[in-house]
Amino acid sequence: MRKYFLLLLFMAGYNLPMFAQEEHPYVPETDTAVLHKLDNWQDWKFGLMIHWGPYSIKGVVESWSICPEDEGWTQRKPYGIPYYQYLQEYEALPTKFNPVKFNPSKWADAAKAAGMKYLVFTTKHHDGFNMFDTKQSDYKITAANVPFSKNPKANIAREVFDAFRNDGFHIGAYFSKPDWHSPYYWWPYFPPKDRNVNYEIKKYPERWKQFQQFTYKQIEELMSGYGKIDILWLDGGWVRPLSMQTEESLSWSKTPPQDQDINMPAITEMAREHQPGLIVVDRSVHGPYENYRTPEQQIPAKPLSYPWETCMTMGNSWSYVPGDQYKSTNTIIHNLVDIVAKGGNYLLNIGPGPDGDFDPVAYTRLDSIGQWMSVNGSAIYNTRVIAPYKDGKVCFTQLKDGHLVNAIYLLPENEQLPGIISFTGIVPRRGTKVRVLGSKQKLPWKVSGNQINIVIPKSLQKAAWKYAVVFQFEK
Structure with a gap:
């Protein structure tokens, strides 16, 4: 199918660059402060990832239900609802979002007891809802129409980062490069066709420039106003320069590929001015801004020659789904051992519910993991292959x-x-x-x-x- 898709593009006369092979060589970092942080990161081994936002109210896969792509992956509930009606309902979810049980110190204490050493928290997913008090958008947790905005802990990302930092954690900020709420990415003048920008960048370069500036300013807010950040974990790898497209990234588009250059050199330079030694993970965009790689929901068959981290869900879903099935403690610990033996880190995800707390099963798993780690942690931390x-x-x-x-x-x-x-x-x-x-x-x-x-x-x-x-x- 991919070959057929490329053939059609060439027949249609699209001027495509020569794309690199699927497996790109790892580009080593040269900044000594970053190299030092990467070496430390390889000692931490075990981290917690949290996907959370108003989408937890619906109990649907985070963000993707508003993306007009493959139905099996982006299933909308209830089935058969017209797209724009669903989008309107989805974007109104923040007006019902009031997680009164939100207590990040409880999360941090449970994660620390489990032996986790670092956190990656979703400050913004692809749907564009901001879990921090950004000045660039009103689609945010601190907006006046969000019930939780009246809570003293309304700036959720700050509260999460502070609570985990106080428990000795290293902090990672997940940030989605694509923003499906921003008029600079999904311009309301055009309908979205897939996950990509929905207008011709060459035809409307100023609009794309506005999106670059919007992204830069949001990341600068996170890097300058939320304390010490160790990792900038960027998702949405289809937002990349046209010259860096691969067979994989081309398969993510139903429309002709575009030059979605977000200006990573400028973003990285700015971010490291505020956070010296910052690890930057422009995931799946193999190049100088992918300090480590992130195989998702899988463990490589053998050790890799570069720094890497398996990101994997504790349940079946990244975000909260009622009645989700959680992996057994045995499976989680076997995964951890297998990953560490192959030289990787294990980033285990939990999705809080709409009330602001983890499922009780997640706490049970963390407690059981911690009992094992308290005895055997010396075989995990500070080790190499x-x-x-x-x-x-x-x-x-x-x-x-x-x-x-x-x-x-x-x-x-x-x-x-x-x-x-x-x-x-x-x-x-x-x-x-x-x-x-x-x-x-x-x-x-x-x-x-x-x-x-x-x-x-x-x-x-x-x-x-x-x-x-x-x-x-x-x-």
Whole structure:
């Protein structure tokens, strides 16, 4: 289908540039302050992402229901409602948004107890509703027609950032480059056709310039008025220069591709003037402003040669959906171990409800994760990859100094520890005993061919192990 689409564009006479191959090389950062922050970020390993906005009232996937694209992804509720009627109802949701249970300190305390080290919060999603007190738009949480605007905590992004910062978190600001409410992106004069800008930029360059300025000023507000920010996490990768289009980004458009250059050089320079060492993540736009990459809802099959972070939902949806099905603690911890063993970070998302609180199940998961991390966190934080990374049910990490190695056995749900833990590829230092995190016992080991066997005594097998067990040794 993609090839057919490109062929049609050429037949129609569109002047397309030569697009690069799908897998672009990673462009290393040169700013020493950013490099230092990136190295620190790779120590944090585990973070919390929060998708939240008035869309939680409808319990629909965030923003996308107002985008006239694939019906299966952008399903509107109730089914069959005319588009413009739905859009009007959707854009009126803020007038009903009054999350009276909003208490970001409760979120921060639960995330800290779970062992999370950093936060990425949605200051604005694609629908253009601002969860901060921007001066560039009236479509915001502090607008007079929003019931919550009378609350002392109305400037939600500030409250969230302050609460998590007070709990020792590093702060990331999610910001959507496309803005489907802005007349400079979706001009009401034209109907939207897909997720992209809905007018010809070449024909109306001044309007696009206004959008560039609008975006620049909003990001400057966040970078200058909301305390220390460590990460600028930019979403909406179809907003990019035409020369940087890829096969993937072309597939996101039903209309001819345009030069949606948002002027990332100027934005990045400004942002780092306010926030020295800021990590900039212009996600999916492979180039100098993508300091780390963000595979979404997936874990790479093997380690990657550049900094990366899996962003994944705790439930099935990024935003609040009534009755959402949450991943088990076992699955979440296995994901964390697998990701860290391959050199990545794990950014786990929770979507608060319209009342301003997490689902009770989310708190239960965070508590269970925290109990495991309190014992085994030394095998996660401040670690780096070591080959062979994973062998069967055993994942490997090593401390940054390379002295200690962790062999992390992924315990199947509702099973006890086996009598022998075996793996290949890493040999403990001769004479060393294997330490089990969570126990004072040290275990002998032996070599059988190219396989290392750690013998587990029956008393240790019967202990109440959950999720994963860490065997630590010198190499």
